Amino acid sequence: MVISKREKTCNKFAKKERKKGIIPGMLYGKNNNNFMFEVGELELNKNLKLSGEHGVLNLESGGKTQKALIKEVQREPVTNKILHVDLERVSSDDKIVTEVPLQFTGEGKISSKGGILQKEKTTVKVQCKANEIPSNLQVDLTKYDVGDIFRLQDLEIGEDLTFIEPSDSIIALVTHNNSSPEEQGEEEIDD
Known part of the structure; x- marks a missing residue:
């Protein structure tokens, strides 16, 4: 540039x-x-x-x-x-601290199971060499079900990348898709 x-x-x-x-x-x-x-x-x-x-x-x-x-x-x-x-x-060999965006994939599978993805983070702080910064980190949600929690430690990364944040930090939650108030009222009448 x-x-x-x-x-x-x-x-x-x-x-x-x-x-x-x-x-x-x-x-x-x-x-x-x-x-x-x-x-x-x-x-x-x-x-x-x-x-x-x-x-x-x-x-x-x-x-x-x-x-x-x-x-x-x-x-x-x-x-x-x-x-x-x-x-x-x-310089290319400098170890630096920066934020890397998270890219969430597999949200459709969660929706089809009646879940909603609640994103707690959209970026994470990492340390790596300046020439090895990834453009994003993939968060694969296809293995997760309603009620599951995706943590930083669940991300697959190479040895050249170190997280600055605690490894048990929550990235995303898969919660239940609560039905509308009208639907809940109908269910109570049926019982």
């Missing part, structure tokens, strides 16, 4: 630039000065879709390339448009 140095830093200027499709950002790093930059909104959105909102980006600026971890993406609450992005310089 190509970034360029941001010359002006006032809020009025940032608003004007956003209207033109330019997003301001800040690149932080070890033993380096902070670097205020700007990037095209379309290019940023494309890279966020590829790496996720907590992934690593390959940056190019002034003929130099470097890797950066996405630390925060600030969005406008109503339109969800990106307002600002914060990045942190990393």
Whole structure:
């Protein structure tokens, strides 16, 4: 992703630039000065879709390339448009802590059994090398029934990934699909 140095830093200027499709950002790093930059909104959105909102980006600026971890993406609450992005310089071998999104599969099977999936988490904190961050972690619900609990320890991960959160943390619950009040009233009359 190509970034360029941001010359002006006032809020009025940032608003004007956003209207033109330019997003301001800040690149932080070890033993380096902070670097205020700007990037095209379309290019940023494309890279966020590829790496996720907590992934690593390959940056190019002034003929130099470097890797950066996405630390925060600030969005406008109503339109969800990106307002600002914060990045942190990393090298491929750096061990970093980041969040990885959870991708739930098999919800249809739970519904067919009369259950409802109650998600307690949509991301989990992990530690791994910067070049080994998974785009997501799969939560396979096909083996679970109503009343079951899916915990962090139930996720299958490689040895290169370590959870920062307790392994008994609840990710999701499969609860009963309670019928509507009218249906409950009919059942009581039938008894």
